[in-house]
Amino acid sequence: MNTFTYANIVLKLLLLSGDPGPTTRSTNRQTDQTIHALLTKLDEGQARVLSALKTINDRLTPTEETLPHLKTRITKSEEMCASIPELFFSVRALTKSSTDSTIQLSNMEGRLNDAEDRSRQCDLLFYGILAKEETWADSEGFVANICKKHIEINLVPNDIERAHRIGNVQPDK
Known part of the structure; x- marks a missing residue:
């Protein structure tokens, strides 16, 4: 076997192993352009991701400032609930x-x-009796006379615990 055959076998083995071997200048240029396009897209994607992260960070800042106040309120609420x-x-x-x-x-x-x-x-109320100035003893005697005269019951002053008019004396009553 000659050198050409060995080179051909090695080349085929390299191709089978996934290594195409040395490239040409046009292939290099094309590969460079593809890599450059991919890197450009990657840079643009990273710029969008960084912009989105900045927006998220800007929105998180007020939330982070609010968290200590919320923690204090929650602690107080938990104490009250306890x-x-x-x-x-x-x-x-x-x-x-x-x-x-x-x-x-x-x-x-x-x-x-x-x-x-x-x-x-034991209270007895008498209606229709004209009012006049009198003492308690006079009232007791007056009640005893009414009972004897109209009801035919004999009462002595000791049978009556107390006798009085209700309210103030009003002569026109």
């Missing part, structure tokens, strides 16, 4: 206390009404 269970139990205790007080007040009002009603059980 006290809610304690307030809930306090409100529950106050509600129970208020309910108990309402029940006690209602019971006391009932007892007061009963006491007032019982205190009026």
